[in-house]
Amino acid sequence: xxxxxxxxxxxxxFATLRNATSEKKAEFDARFKNFIASQSKEGKKELAxxxxxxxxxxxxxxxxxxxxxxxxxxxxxxxxxxxxxYISEKYFHKSRSWFxxxxxxxxxxxxxxxxxxxxxxxxxxxxxxxxxxxxxTARSIAC
Amino acid sequence: MLNKQKEIFNMLNKKERQELKALIExxxxxLRFFALYEKExxxxxxxxxxxxxxDECLDILIPLYRQLND
Numbered sequence: 001x002x003x004x005x006x007x008x009x010x011x012x013x014f015a016t017l018r019n020a021t022s023e024k025k026a027e028f029d030a031r032f033k034n035f036i037a038s039q040s041k042e043g044k045k046e047l048a049x050x051x052x053x054x055x056x057x058x059x060x061x062x063x064x065x066x067x068x069x070x071x072x073x074x075x076x077x078x079x080x081x082x083x084x085x086y087i088s089e090k091y092f093h094k095s096r097s098w099f100x101x102x103x104x105x106x107x108x109x110x111x112x113x114x115x116x117x118x119x120x121x122x123x124x125x126x127x128x129x130x131x132x133x134x135x136x137t138a139r140s141i142a143c
Numbered sequence: 144m145l146n147k148q149k150e151i152f153n154m155l156n157k158k159e160r161q162e163l164k165a166l167i168e169x170x171x172x173x174l175r176f177f178a179l180y181e182k183e184x185x186x187x188x189x190x191x192x193x194x195x196x197x198d199e200c201l202d203i204l205i206p207l208y209r210q211l212n213d
Contacts, residue, residue, distance in 0.1 A: 010176070011173055011176045011177075014172065014173075014175070014176040015169055015173055018168070018172055032180065033183060036183055036184075041187075044184075044187050045187070047184070048184040048187065051177070051180070051181075051184050052184065054177065055174075055177035055181070055197055058173045058174050058177060058197075058200070059174070059196070059197060059199075059200040061170055062170055062174060062200040062201075062203050062204050063200065063203065065166065065167060065170060065204065065207070066203045066204070066207065069207060104159050105162075105163065105166070106159070106162065
């Protein structure tokens with residue numbers, strides 16, 4: 001038995017039952033519990049390991065989604081001020097659409113695109129750099 | 144914060160909004176699966192390091208989902 005695959009299979013089936021009848025949900029519940037009960041002691045331990053690992057991963061994903069909303073919210077303040085095309089080309093050497101896909105968490109090749117930790121650092125440095133240019137220009141034109 | 148989140152959701156176009164909603168919805172169901180059956184596994188395995196705060200993670204997602212549905 002591949003415990004990880006089994007948990008993954010049941011997890012995905014469970015997600016399809018969101019709007020299912022209570023009978024269908026009860027049938028799933030009984031089937032999953034029977035499946036666990038039918039395993040040997042070692043099999044149960046394996047399943048438990050895969051289950052808790054899966055829970056950990058889903059929690060991480062939930063935090064990533066919340067983090068995306070947080071970043072989008074913070075970026076919203078400056079999107080009207082700075083050019084996305086400028087930032088993506090000068091600091092990331094990528095297209096505007098590459099940047100927008102990550103900013104909007106668009107699905108790219110079946111996976112939601114997001115900034116990596118390293119890319120967020122580049123973005124943070126880019127914004128600091130731009131603010132330095134603005135401050136220096138502001139000082140130079142002040143009477 | 145929630146009002147700000149709502150502003151963000153309103154900025155997204157229909158397709159982006161649908162994609163984000165589907166993503167949150169799917170994630171929420173996966174977390175519900177783990178929250179619901181956690182006790183089945185704890186019956187025979189109760190290592191402390193395996194105690195994942197699935198409910199707390201659900202608490203992060205549910206308000207986001209509600210905002211998208213408003």
